[in-house]
Every structure is written in structure tokens, then in C-alpha cells.
Amino acid sequence: MNNAFIGIPGELLKPHASPCLSIFMPTHRTFPDNAQDSLRFKNLVTKAEADGISLVGKREMAPLIERLRLLQDDASFWKHTLDGLAVFISPDYFRIFRLQDSVIEQARVSDAFYVRPLIRIYQTVERFQVLALTRSEVKLYEGTRDQLDEIELAPEVPKTMTEALGTEVTPPHMTVASYGGTGAAMRHGHSSRKDEEALDNERFFRAVDQGIAEYHSKPSGLPLVLAALPEHQGLFRSISRNPRLFDAGIETDPGALDLEAVRQKAWKVMEPYREQKIDQMIARFREAEGKNLGSDNPYAIATAAVAGNVSLLLLDGRKFWPGQIDPASGDILLDEASQASGRDVLEEMGAAVLARGGEVIVLLPERMPTESGAAAIFRHA
Template identity: 45%
Template sequence: MNTRLSDYPAVVFAAQEPPCLSVYQKTHRRHPDNQQDPIRFRNLVKKLDEALAGKYPKRMIESLLRPYYDLAEDHRFWNHTLDGIAVLGAPGMFKIYNLQEDVKDIAVVSDSFYTKPLVRIFQSHERYQVLSLTRNEIRLYEGTKNSLDEVPLAKGVPRTMVEALGDRITSPHQTVASYGGTKGPAMHHGHGAKKDEDEIDAERFFRIVDKSILERHSQRSRLPLVLAALPENQGVFRQVSQNPWLTENGIVMNPDALGNGALQEKAWSVVEPQIRERTAAMLDDYAEAHAANLASEDIEHIAAAAAAGKVSALFIDNDARIRGALDRQTGDITPDVSGEPAAGELLDDIGELVLQKGGSVRVVPSDVMPSRTGIAATFRF
């Protein structure tokens, strides 16, 4: 049911037949706080109904809202939420995003989806993934500074060695058995438990895992990948891995011995120094570009450059909000006077435009922003 956050660009960039329905809601992970979540969701769906009424045929409205009302009654879903949800619907389309960050409750009906919270969360510089690896099984997690949650493996990614190798497993799983009566010699049933065969199986399993994680997860998320595994498995996996997002350091211990909280703490201790280093490099690049007149912190200048496809990298202050309307063709800015809760978040609108034009966007904390305007950009030319 849940859509992976890494798939959100397909929603941002794709043309969608209106009306487009967007619901964002803060949720809770545990009882009893989560008991009010479905009630609040129904109230947001009612706002969608009110916004649609009189503008579209009743049958169409019922068809659009049916998945929302069905979700409101899905008790299993509401017992397994994280910190927020985004629910996007349109004719022939319905997607649910389970979010690791909370969001403001909002219901929007428009000609396009309201995606700004998704953009902010997806472009956060603090996200990463953890690959928990043993010789029998893998798990994949996605985390932030404060949370770590298991994510479903994409289709085609084997969870176990048996799934990966099937009948091609060379090492035996049978024990020694006796044949020919009590006086007969003990005979080995199977191929014999040989260490080299175990190593062959492990290497083949790890190659398949590495390839499938790279193709079906890392290339989509482009997030740092922290390996949690015993020392011997770290060595074998790193020898065969082709994943450029695999971090140099990992969690060198049996991941099955770690609870979720301990795994998150150890993963963050690996990722945080790399985040600081990467952020420092980006800020150095910005300073060099600024000295060469290839950077700006003026929002009007940046908006015009974004519309022209000139922005190479964009920085957005995570805590900043600037209201207004953006003309995506010219980059012209108009002060917001509508008062609509979903309208006129200029920083996010510019961020979406930069992404559509092939630039990169980073949402960063205020203390590392290279400007005081809430926005900064480097230009291609």
C-alpha cells in the first residue's frame, strides 16, 4: 500500500488529470496517541469533499474519495504509521507515503498535487539507509537523525540466501546420518560441510544482494548506505560491492544483536561525520562560486535563474518560509495575498522548479545555510 518516498519525483514531474487531491497529516507511532489519527484523517477528507462539491459530478467525487474513506477504516494501517503521512489521489491514481517526519495537517484540491512537504523531506541532507546483512538474511532500513525504520524490499531483491540462490546452493544443510544398521559405517548424506563451499555461497549471495540493492534502492534514493555486518561479512561484501553509495565505514558487529534504537545510534555515528564533510564541501563550492559571480542569495535573481535552467545547486533553509506566487515560465514573483494554507511557499516552488530543470536541491538546517535569506544558489553559467 505504501509508496516509497524515493518514487515521489514521478508524482512531482508527471502530468496528472485534475482534480488532484493532497492530504498531509501528522501521525503517531504508538498507542494511545494514534487512536485519534483516523478521526483527524476523516475530518481532512471531509474538507476534500467540501472543496469538490458543486464543482464535479457526484459520481466522480464518490470515486475520488472512496480510497480515502477506505483508508480511514483500515485499522491495520493506522496501527503501523510513523510520524506523518501524505496521501495523493486523482482520477485513476492513489498513493500513500508513510513519512519519518511530522507534517502539518492540510487538505488541498487543485489542478496539481501539493508536493512541497514531500520535496522538503526527500531533499533533507540527513537521510540515509542501513543494510543489515548476515549470511542467511538481509534487511534494509531508512533513517534520519532521530529515527530508523525498516523499509520493504523492492520486488526482485532477495531477503534470504535460499531466495537468492535456490537449488544452486552448494553448501549442505543436512547432518551426518548412519546407514546399513547399527554396525554399518557412518555415511555423509549430502555434499559435506566444507568451509570453502560456505564461502562460495556467501560471496554469490552478497553479489546478488549488492546488485539488487543498487539497482532497486540506492540508484533511486541516492542515499548513503551503511553496512551492518560481522567483520568477515563486511570484508566479503565490500570486495564484491559495486555500490558507490556504500559508506567507507560501517557497523562492524552482528546486526541481529542490536535493537532498533542501538542500530540507529550506531548508524548515525557513522553517517554524521560524512554529512558534516559533505556539507562543508558544498559550502566551499558555494563560496568559490560566489567569488566568481556564479552564486546568489537574492530570491528574485534565483527564481529567474531557476526558470531559465541556470541553477546548478540550490540550498533551502529548513526553517524558512516565504509566501508568494512563482511564475514558472519567467521566474517572476508575486507577493501572496490569498491566505490559502497550501499556496505561495516560494522556496519550495523554486526547489521543485530546479529539480524539474535538472538541478540539485538540498534542504539544510539554519546553522549551515550560506545565506540569511533562506535560499542560496550556484549557477551553471
């Protein structure tokens, strides 16, 4: 089970033992709206079971359905849902995503996972993480301009100074001496309390930086905004080796901010970066287009995507094109059957590009450089 809102992991795009079950459904954050979520999940599991039995047989489906029924009956899980849920299970894989966006309810059984609904959620340029850091506590948030949620820290990331340093938290070193033969004791610190705290801070922050970089920033690839007091900002940045850490941060005590205030302040940091990044991507596309290394023609893009010839794909996050792409030729299929499947040509383009090591970015319509809903930079002409 995984609660982090990381980008689409490459493991989902790789081949897995068949059958592969993909379940998506909208969920709710609070009672009483979330009271029916487990029942809706039960119905989706029942559908997946029936479809799977007709496809591969009851024996192959039974162990997968058993694991899903355990999740269905986990009352504590359904009390802590967000706005959507995605579940992927096969004989060699099981992963759960709590989503910050609602999704269309569906259950699919195939020889590969159906990841396309995740593309519009996880490939947006607006996603970021916030590290809230004090001497006594560490929290990590992830979200977009509209929604921010706390995520569970990896076990390797210390959550407190005591957890990071244990008994090695530096105590003040004292000696006792008698003066004037009176027996009066006077205590002398070999180093000041301030120096000791600075040493503890440095060791603590170094451990946090290493854990966040390795177990959160590296797998997610998301920019990281630091929320901390000004004096802690300077120290943390001086020791950090995290390439995802932003130069700008939230210079205040994060413990004094509620979640909404953190989101607002973080977005003020992120927004200029987002606009600059979009401008750079559009400029790259225009330059590539002028050299016949870019296109907004969906048919050309689909063929190139299947062939592994797309390095960057920009998609309109609001445009939906019913249909599908032939996985072998890249032909776009717009017949009645393919349109009735509920599949989306643009999302299938994105999935093909991601599966072949390309980058996919979902933009708002007003920032798209084309009218077609897609813009691609090719690896070669």
C-alpha cells in the same frame, strides 16, 4: 501504496490527469494516540471532496474519493503509521507516503500535486539507508540522525539465503568407501564445510547487492551504510557494484543491536560524510558566486528556478517565508492573499528547481552560507 522513505519521486512533479488531490496530516506511532488518525483523515477527505466537486464536479471526484474511503476504513493501515502521512491521488496515479516527520494538516485539490511539504523532509543531506546483513537475514533501514525505521524490502530483494538460493544451497559433497575389508564406512568431503559456506555467502550477498542497488539505492539516491560482521563486510564489498555503498560501515552483528543502537552507529559513520558534503557544496556556491553564477537573492533565484537555470539550491530548513511564486514569470508574490494561502516561497523555489532537473538540499540554519534562506548555483549567467 509505498512505505519506503525515498526522495521526492520525479513522477510526482510531472503532469497528471486532473484533478490531483494532495493530503497531508500528522499521525502517531502508538495507541492510544493513533486511535483518532483515521477520523482526522476522514475529515480531510471530506474537505477534499467538497473542494473538488466545486472545482471539477462530482462525477470526476467520485472514483478518487471512493479509493480514499477504502484507505480510511483500513484498520490495519492505521495501526502502522509513523509521524506523518502524505497521500497523492489523481485519475492516473495513487501513492501513499508514511513520513518520519510531522506535517501540517491540509488537503488540496488542483491540476498538479502539492509536494512542497516533502521538500524539507526528503531533500535533507542527513538522510541515509542501512543494510543489516547476516547469513540468515536481510533488513533495510532508512532515516536521519534523529530517526531510523525499517522499510519494506522490494519483492526482488531476497530476505534470507534460502529465498535467494532455494534448493541450490550448497550441501557438503560426501562419498562412502570401505577400508580393510571390515565394511567400516568412512566419509570424505570433496570440499570443506568452510568452503561451502563461503560459496553460499558469496552467491547470497551478490543477490542481495543486486536487489538493494536496483530497487532501493538507485531510486532513492541515498548513501548506504553496511552493518555486518567484519568477515562479511569484506566479502560483500568485494562483490558489490552499488555506487552508493559507503567505504566505512558498522562492523558488528546487526542482530545483536536494537534499532536505537543501529541509528547511533550509523550516524557516526554518516556524520563526517555529511559535513564534508556540505563543505563541498558551500565551496561550489562561493566559487560560482564569484563568477556571477551564484546568488543568495531570492528574487533572482525564483526567476532562475522557473526558467530552469538553477543546478543546485540550498535551503534553510527552519526558515519560512509566506507567499508564492508565479509559475510563469518567477515573480515572488507577497500580497495578503498569497501570504494567507499558507504557501512558502522557499519551498516553491525548491519545487520549481526539482521539476526542472536541479538538485535541492535542505540544511540546518547554522550550515547555511547565506542569511536569506536560499543559495543557488546557476547553470549559466
